[in-house]
Amino acid sequence: MSMVRETGDTAASLRAAMVNELYEMGVFRSEAVAKACSAVPRHVFAADEPLESAYAANKALVIKRDVAGQALSSLSATHIQAVMLEQAEIEPGMRVLEVGSGGYNAALLAELVGDTGTVVSADIDAEIVERARACLDAAGYGRVRVVLADADSGVPEHTPYDRIIVTAAAWDIPPAWLDQVSERGRIIVPLRMRGITRSVAFDRDGAGLVSVSYRLCGFVPMQGNGAYTERLLPLADGVTLQLDDQRQEFDTEALAGAVHGPRLEVWSGAAFDLPDELELFLVSSTPQMVMLHGSKHLVDQGVLGLSVTRGVPALVIGSSFAYRTKRPNEATGGFESGVFAHGPEAEMVAARYVELLRRWAFEHRRRGAARIRYVPLAEGEAEPAVGVVVKRFGVVEITWS
Numbered sequence: 001m002s003m004v005r006e007t008g009d010t011a012a013s014l015r016a017a018m019v020n021e022l023y024e025m026g027v028f029r030s031e032a033v034a035k036a037c038s039a040v041p042r043h044v045f046a047a048d049e050p051l052e053s054a055y056a057a058n059k060a061l062v063i064k065r066d067v068a069g070q071a072l073s074s075l076s077a078t079h080i081q082a083v084m085l086e087q088a089e090i091e092p093g094m095r096v097l098e099v100g101s102g103g104y105n106a107a108l109l110a111e112l113v114g115d116t117g118t119v120v121s122a123d124i125d126a127e128i129v130e131r132a133r134a135c136l137d138a139a140g141y142g143r144v145r146v147v148l149a150d151a152d153s154g155v156p157e158h159t160p161y162d163r164i165i166v167t168a169a170a171w172d173i174p175p176a177w178l179d180q181v182s183e184r185g186r187i188i189v190p191l192r193m194r195g196i197t198r199s200v201a202f203d204r205d206g207a208g209l210v211s212v213s214y215r216l217c218g219f220v221p222m223q224g225n226g227a228y229t230e231r232l233l234p235l236a237d238g239v240t241l242q243l244d245d246q247r248q249e250f251d252t253e254a255l256a257g258a259v260h261g262p263r264l265e266v267w268s269g270a271a272f273d274l275p276d277e278l279e280l281f282l283v284s285s286t287p288q289m290v291m292l293h294g295s296k297h298l299v300d301q302g303v304l305g306l307s308v309t310r311g312v313p314a315l316v317i318g319s320s321f322a323y324r325t326k327r328p329n330e331a332t333g334g335f336e337s338g339v340f341a342h343g344p345e346a347e348m349v350a351a352r353y354v355e356l357l358r359r360w361a362f363e364h365r366r367r368g369a370a371r372i373r374y375v376p377l378a379e380g381e382a383e384p385a386v387g388v389v390v391k392r393f394g395v396v397e398i399t400w401s
């Protein structure tokens with residue numbers, strides 16, 4: 001058997017296994033997306049990788065890093081690509097703009113829109129554009145248009161788009177995307193909100209947008225005009241606050257002292273599960289909620305709880321703060337949520353946080369209970385408030401049912 005044929009056979013069986021795995025993970029809601037994943041030879045877009053990596057359902061492959069080693073471009077994991085394509089509900093004949101190229105997702109899009117549709121894929125990086133073009137040609141998707149552009153301004157040449165699918169983490173929705181999506185169009189975007197990212201599928205709602213679904217995801221950050229540096233505020237060695245609001249003031253010295261002071265522990269009696277939904281609820285609950293990151297070292301020393309190592313929403317009021325933790329609930333076999341609090345007002349912040357944990361558990365503990373709206377505004381018109389995250393060109397409003 002020839003080498004090429006052998007590679008092709010192995011790739012085909014690994015691809016079939018990947019598609020089965022995605023079925024088992026419950027990713028597919030439509031036949032069309034599953035068929036596209038079965039059709040596109042992913043290994044052609046990951047030529048430097050072993051075939052097993054190319055077809056690992058949940059693995060992103062880094063294509064380019066910056067000088068500090070941070071990923072600038074990656075071939076996203078098939079899992080999240082399929083999730084977002086399901087959110088997009090693409091039909092044959094549609095015109096689609098992909099923001100951020102790698103080639104593979106554009107090929108999946110080409111399968112979904114078929115011969116009568118159009119796929120435009122834009123990347124800000126000339127090397128990535130060249131690579132995506134070459135991979136698409138090698139895989140037989142010459143009809144995808146790959147363009148070099150800062151997609152913060154969209155790609156006006158091929159408008160209007162029925163779908164704009166963004167594959168880098170966006171801090172805001174630039175006005176060009178709203179201008180270039182058709183009246184009945186949809187924007188699917190990994191949106192940063194107070195330190196967390198959700199892939200939100202937005203339909204038009206008057207001058208703004210309203211979510212039809214949202215999913216957990218992680219993406220490399222947007223570059224160019226839409227790039228945004230979130231504020232990182234070191235409190236003490238190994239403890240950092242991460243937040244959107246550049247103006248919010250903190251007594252960092254007092255908070256640093258609180259980190260190493262006594263720790264109050266309070267349990268909510270409420271169930272802890274669906275952590276990604278709870279996280280979205282907490283970050284949208286009040287502007288005083290910011291992300292707290294802590295080192296494993298401080299966890300091992302018993303100063304902070306384990307939840308800080310991946311970043312956890314923390315309620316910061318004056319020189320006190322509280323964040324969530326969990327413990328097994330033997331009666332239910334699940335977990336109970338609770339709070340660790342530090343500082344002179346530890347009891348007050350803990351009580352407020354526990355109230356939020358209970359409210360979520362008793363009123364909103366299910367998938368998809370949030371509705372996310374994007375309302376365009378002139379700069380400076382809005383203030384952060386309960387359920388409101390202020391962006392540059394508009395505000396994100398999150399409400400819970």
Ligand SMILES: C[S@@+](CC[C@H](N)C(=O)[O-])C[C@H]1O[C@@H](n2cnc3c(N)ncnc32)[C@H](O)[C@@H]1O
Nearest residue numbers: 073075076100101102105123124151167223224
């Ligand atoms: C996760 S990768 C894209 C993955 C790709 N869609 C795939 O098929 O796997 C994100 C890409 O977004 C690009 N990017 C970042 N900011 C951009 C911008 N403002 N305009 C266009 N592309 C951008 C990066 O260069 C990077 O290649």
